[in-house]
Amino acid sequence: MSEQVGTGGIERLKRHQTRAAVAGAAGLVALVAGGVGDPEQFFQSYLPAFIFVFGIALGSLALLMLQHMTGGAWGMMIRRIVEAGSRTLPLVAVLFLPMLFGLPHLYIWAVPEVVAADPILQDKAPYLNVGFFAARAAFFFAIWLAFAYFLLVSLTIVYTADHYVVDVIGGMAFALAAHAAMRWLVRRREARQAVTSP
Numbered sequence: 001m002s003e004q005v006g007t008g009g010i011e012r013l014k015r016h017q018t019r020a021a022v023a024g025a026a027g028l029v030a031l032v033a034g035g036v037g038d039p040e041q042f043f044q045s046y047l048p049a050f051i052f053v054f055g056i057a058l059g060s061l062a063l064l065m066l067q068h069m070t071g072g073a074w075g076m077m078i079r080r081i082v083e084a085g086s087r088t089l090p091l092v093a094v095l096f097l098p099m100l101f102g103l104p105h106l107y108i109w110a111v112p113e114v115v116a117a118d119p120i121l122q123d124k125a126p127y128l129n130v131g132f133f134a135a136r137a138a139f140f141f142a143i144w145l146a147f148a149y150f151l152l153v154s155l156t157i158v159y160t161a162d163h164y165v166v167d168v169i170g171g172m173a174f175a176l177a178a179h180a181a182m183r184w185l186v187r188r189r190e191a192r193q194a195v196t197s198p
Contacts, residue, residue, distance in 0.1 A: 035098075043102030050095055051184065057092045058178060060085025061144060064151050065171060086148045093141045100137075103130055140177040147174065 035042040060082040067075030067082070103110035108121070109128035115121045121128065 039102065040105050043099070043105040046098060046102065047106055047184070050092075050099065053088075053095065054092050054181070057085055057088045058144065058181075061089065061148055061151075062174065062178075065147065065174060068151055069171065083152060087152065089141075089145055089148050093145065096137060096141070100130075100134055103133065136180065140181055143173055143177050 034045075063075075063078065063082045064086050067079060099106070107128070108114045108118075109124065110130055110133075115125060126132070
């Protein structure tokens, strides 16, 4: 009897997986059509949607790091969930790549003609440029992916007194990288205000 229930559950799961795959394929087609039809609106919509998905993965990683650092039974209920959420970081890194192609649609500092006509943007050019933006993003994703990997494979970490040294250093690096990533939205808002203000 239990085998029949188990088999039926697996069949239902496979049906749901097929439906989800079809819905995902339809969404991908709509995504590409939107990007080709109106790239400006596409990238302006893609950025907050990406930040939403990215926030789930990064928040899961933060909770996983916190649970590893503090220990205790409180995290056992959510540990598998946050591990699964942090395992989506490689996919989130792939989902970041379209933004690199849409930077001129998102940030005024990525449009060479605008930068050439604006002395303030020229002063900020060493920091606000496409190459350095991509390098920062690659660096941040490397940090997050490394911490996710080390936490998920449960490697032995250095233990000193009452604190896990790697987790403490990791927490600081994580906080810096997460703050820098949030600048993606802040810079966008500042750019829009600069364009719309008289």
